[in-house]
Amino acid sequence: MTALSRAARRHGPAVLFVAALLGAWQGLADLQVISPVFFPAPSRAFEELAFSASDGSLWTSAWATIKRMLGGWLLASAAGIVIGGAIGSSRTARDYLEPTLEFMRPLPASAIIPVAILFLGLSGSMALAVIAFGAIWPVLLGAAHGFATSRRGLRDVAAALEFGPVQWMWKFSLPAAMPDILSGARISLAIALILAVVTEMQASLPGLGYDIFMAQRSFRSAELYAGLIALGVIGFIVNHGLAMFERRVLSWREPQS
Amino acid sequence: MAHGHSAQDLMRPAGSAQPAMSVREVSLTLGGPPGRLILDAISFDVRQGEFLSIVGPSGCGKTTLLRLMAGLMPPTSGEITFEGAPVRRPSLSRAIVFQDYTNALLPWRTVSANIALSLEARGVARAERDDRVAALLKKMGLQHAAAQFPGQLSGGMQQRVQIARCLAQQPRIMLMDEPFGALDAITRQGLQDELMALAADEKMTVAFITHDLEEAIYLGDRVFVLAANPGRVVEEIEVGLERPRHQLLTREDPRFLKHRHRLFGLLQGH
């Protein structure tokens, strides 16, 4: 009961705002100020959503997009931690890599798509490569910063306990850099979702992005909005999931006593 | 067991047995060239099983000397040997309790996991670790803090964790750098007595650094006094107060007061 009322107090305002927004949308659509061809009522969008959920097409598409996003994000995170870790902990690695990375970083990921298509075709691996390229930067910079923070005290501890370089990385450096890595990874995940949708649109790969694109092409506006709502829900859930994971892993950072 | 040190043991002449650690003509110059002479031709022995206090004013090179003894850095000249072998790098057989406990514990590891770090370093099997950790938690009065993170503990508790981690190493010497320097007086006295009991129980060899001369006398079998600029040994005293010691009675003992007067004068530069 108290948990319920606490949840109500905490989330009540947000729920109210969403309800008001939907109400306004519905009202405007009912007035038909704008043609329903471009601006369908939310009730129609939700009907469409329910329909595609019941015939299974929603789940197939959503799952395709989620897999694409997660795949690209995992690639980006793994590569970002390795490269960022190298830059952060080794002067030599930084001297070699940093200028090239500084050159590549401002390149918009969507501008990479033609190159990726040239090499990998209109394929899922092309999409993964583009997503990984675009999403790598926040996690890479986070890792570089996290590993670069000097921790002389901990170095002495590692040396005193006769830990070698591998164990130094594994037991000291990586966990110490974890907060920076995770905050980068969260931004990377948002970018990965964006790029999953963009590559689907550009390369006709199955997924919500492709569905939205096709709906727009054939003026099925209710379907278009249904796709957008589904994307929004995915982004929301995934971001919250990662935030919860972060709180768990980094629980040591919140003094509780 | 607690009566491991008899007065005779403590006052046996140097050289009757191999010293645990021997520091010979150790000098250190930092920066430069020409650089600054931080430690100047320091020589002394740490005897087997003794509690050696090293006291000196802030900045005289105490931490630096301890780092040399640990093998964390090499001297510019001179030699340090531990159990007859030259000290070239840190070793699990020499445990270090760092001055700055906030940077010596791994903040993302619980108290238990911080203590287990030493066991991991020694390659103790996972199955065995829990029992060892439990025993050390009990010994250091940390049972109820086992699952907490260092950031949630008081300074005194954190320093207890550091000591427990050092004990888990099963070292043959403990090198302690002002371990109680940042603690309040009450906590400090409590830990002093715990440490003394521990050292007696385990017949530990301890080199204990402090800038508090009363602490140096109260804890030590011997006290070395360092002077600054450059750091050098200016005096050595045998404390000769019987153990177990007592926070009030020992500190009121005329011999304690005599040592205190003498060291006070030296530290003031008279």
Ligand SMILES: Nc1ncnc2c1ncn2[C@@H]1O[C@H](COP(=O)(O)OP(=O)(O)OP(=O)(O)O)[C@@H](O)[C@H]1O
């Ligand atoms: N890396 C270094 N390079 C140059 N000088 C240093 C370095 N580390 C320490 N020093 C100098 O060496 C001297 C001794 O420092 P040290 O930290 O050993 O003193 P301390 O006796 O431990 O002081 P405190 O009681 O404040 O801890 C100081 O004057 C300090 O400035």
Ligand SMILES: [Mg+2]
């Ligand atoms: Mg010091």
